[in-house]
Amino acid sequence: MAGNVFGNPVTDDIVRLIYPDKDVTPELRAEVAIQYMNADGRDVNCKEFVYNLKERYGNGISALCMIFNATGDNLTYVGYYDCHGHIYESPYPSLIQNGQWGGFLHVHPTAWTAGSESAVMYRGNNSAGDDRDWMLSWGIPFIGDNHAYTEIREAKHYEEDNWNYIKDLLESKSTSATDTWGGCYSSVTIGQGTSPEFVGIMSLDGVVTDSLAATFKTLAADSATQDKKE
Template sequence: MGLNVFGTPITVDTVKEMPEYHESKMIYSADCATVALEMKNAEGHPLTLVDTHSWEGRICETPYPMVILNGQWGAFLHGQYHNGAASEACVVYNGLNFDWVLSFTNSNSNTNTKTNRVYTNIRTPQHNGVDWDAIKSNLDNGKTTHTGVTAGVRMFASIGDISKCTVEAILTISDALDNVDIQ
């Protein structure tokens, strides 16, 4: 397991050990995802790195995690070049049935022409590549928060509005949110 992946994986065995599931005959992905969401991360299945793209900046000392198990957080560091004004990139992970696309711009500029933005997209796995231009166009029109929703899954992303901030994303199945109050 990579050094930049942390948290206890939430598996069927993990859920079976929880008192509220002792009487359950079957444990489903939604059960695993619900438990993981309460721990701030849930997709129900492992995520595998599929592709990355940097429009500006570079991946730094902490690379993209290759695999993120259900219930874990994955972390990476993408930064600007020495004289650069921004870190702008996209990462694509594959889960059970979907590709999860997270793109972000983190501007270090003191001008008001560029602000921090995120854009998410959940799609069926693509075998003919990623349309980086379309993602970039959507990112250029993005905001500091974005929620992607499709076919019973959701991806929440946010970025701070200061230079050198953190991007956070949560990937989950909608069934996991049935017992969670989202304001």
């Protein structure tokens, strides 16, 4: 297991232990992954990892990013787009298996006064086996309020030059967003302050309930720390 992913994957064997009388489907694997979000301290371990990155980085605008795979299958990193800033020390997780958290720290550029504003993309499948790309984005401006935005589109959609459009969408949003498209679901939320937590959940359409979606929106709300903007 890579050092920036946390938790044992939720496999067919685990699903059968919980639901011995049901056929294992992608939706059922995704549902069990949601049940395992906090199992065995995987969420705590991911949080400790990104906070340790932050401690090593020190003062300055940064996004403490934690993303969870509840799609019922693997998610593979396929790219990023930096408007401002860059990844710090640990790379984006290359593979996040079902039921695992991935963590990373994104920091502002050192050469000039700008915040952390970026997007990361992961590829997986909907329940029919069609390729989909999840896009998760965040913005912590040098001046102004924080933003979070997410989309799901067909595979390779983000290889096209849509980034000015996406940047405008991101900067028009508040601190949380969701998307349901192509049989898939995504939710993102970011706290306030200059070094907040950013939490992203990637799943399938119909797996995440309204009450659970409301919980996602509050995950990072009280996580902010205030750093000097330098």
